[in-house]
Amino acid sequence: MKKIFYQRYIHLCGLHGLDPCSRRAAALLGTNRATISHWRTNCSMPKGEMIARIADVFHVSADYLLGRTDDPMDYTKKDIGSGSEPPQDLIRFQLLWKHLDHEDRIRLEGVVQGLLCADKYKDEILTGEKENKING
Numbered sequence: 001m002k003k004i005f006y007q008r009y010i011h012l013c014g015l016h017g018l019d020p021c022s023r024r025a026a027a028l029l030g031t032n033r034a035t036i037s038h039w040r041t042n043c044s045m046p047k048g049e050m051i052a053r054i055a056d057v058f059h060v061s062a063d064y065l066l067g068r069t070d071d072p073m074d075y076t077k078k079d080i081g082s083g084s085e086p087p088q089d090l091i092r093f094q095l096l097w098k099h100l101d102h103e104d105r106i107r108l109e110g111v112v113q114g115l116l117c118a119d120k121y122k123d124e125i126l127t128g129e130k131e132n133k134i135n136g
Helices: 002-015 023-029 033-041 048-058 087-097 102-116 119-127 129-135
Strands: none
Touching: 002 033, 002 048, 023 033, 023 048, 023 087
16 A cells, blocks of 8 residues: 555656655645655655645545545545536646745736736626536
8 A cells, every 4th residue: 555655646746747756746745855755765654634635735535545446536525527627737836836936926916817807708707607617
């Protein structure tokens, strides 16, 4: 089980453009590189809270990380058939966001707000139409 966990962790990091033992990965998981390295070198397992955190960050089930299923879908958190965007896009955006300083974050928020004011989004935002489609 320990070996399966780390193999799946490596795979998920790869899907999200992360080096498994990088500072970025450690920061995203709220841990340090030494802890991640310990998982690899000692074939140890993280504790339950960290398994839950990894599952949440990568939008997979804890059972998938532990090798209890080959299906990565976390059915307890994903609204099946909701039409929502893939979580990978959100994770990628979060990783990029963390590298921005305060001024650039404000600029980016302005750009996004500007895009949302465009005619093609204006009606959806005012009526909540797209949100209603996503939520159900």
